[in-house]
Amino acid sequence: MSSAVSLIVGLTGGIGSGKTSVADRFAELGAAVVDTDVIAHELTSAQGAAMPAIIQTFGGGVLQKDGQLDRAAMRRLCFSDPAMRNSLEAILHPLIRSESVARCRREANADHAPYVLLVVPLLIESGAYHEHIDRILVVDCDETQQIARVMARSALSEKEVHDIMATQASRAQRLAVADDVLSNTGARDELLIGIQALHRRYIELGRRAGVTEHV
Numbered sequence: 335m336s337s338a339v340s341l342i343v344g345l346t347g348g349i350g351s352g353k354t355s356v357a358d359r360f361a362e363l364g365a366a367v368v369d370t371d372v373i374a375h376e377l378t379s380a381q382g383a384a385m386p387a388i389i390q391t392f393g394g395g396v397l398q399k400d401g402q403l404d405r406a407a408m409r410r411l412c413f414s415d416p417a418m419r420n421s422l423e424a425i426l427h428p429l430i431r432s433e434s435v436a437r438c439r440r441e442a443n444a445d446h447a448p449y450v451l452l453v454v455p456l457l458i459e460s461g462a463y464h465e466h467i468d469r470i471l472v473v474d475c476d477e478t479q480q481i482a483r484v485m486a487r488s489a490l491s492e493k494e495v496h497d498i499m500a501t502q503a504s505r506a507q508r509l510a511v512a513d514d515v516l517s518n519t520g521a522r523d524e525l526l527i528g529i530q531a532l533h534r535r536y537i538e539l540g541r542r543a544g545v546t547e548h549v
């Protein structure tokens with residue numbers, strides 16, 4: 335991606351691993367953050383760009399009263415029927431990808447941040463972002479911690495969290511392709527030291543890449 339900012343870091347991790355918490359800390363330090371989950375929510379809001387195709391494919395039964403996508407109903411539908419899941423992904427994934435790449439470009443060209451962090455929960459599984467990122471940062475924690483944290487913040491049962499995890503890459507698969515790993519197995523405060531170190535490293539990598547690009 336040719337731009338004023340020269341480093342795009344793809345941030346990923348399993349459900350509940352701490353991606354949002356980590357991305358928020360990077361943003362506080364000055365990184366530009368583009369979050370595909372935020373984009374997915376926007377696309378499936380009442381006036382979202384994905385809604386006409388979703389209504390045409392699934393009917394009005396997957397909407398909440400205010401017209402936004404009923405995510406829990408959709409999740410149940412997709413889990414019981416892989417064809418439904420494929421249809422939803424065929425609508426959403428290209429839209430999410432093109433919007434997130436466009437936002438990364440805008441952030442890079444605005445040149446107000448030293449690098450861009452692109453948050454993609456299924457970065458490794460989809461493979462669709464690799465040409466757009468320079469390195470992969472994995473947020474890692476134990477699977478038991480993932481389950482406990484997701485259950486604490488949502489109405490999902492342990493089995494439902496397990497089922498979602500089964501559709502995602504394993505911890506070992508993620509760690510195998512990581513350029514950088516942030517361990518989120520401890521207290522939140524412990525994370526910050528690792529984030530600050532990576533922030534300094536990304537500034538330096540971005541600077542070096544920028545120099546090389548302009549030689």
Ligand code: ATP
Nearest residue numbers: 348349350351352353354355483487518520521522
């Ligand atoms: P998802 O994949 O579901 O979007 P995520 O990877 O973005 O999740 P977060 O939302 O950052 O993960 O964290 C999941 C939950 O765990 C949140 O409620 C968060 O406050 C909590 N959490 C994150 N890190 C820690 C930690 N180190 N200790 C305790 N709780 C944590």
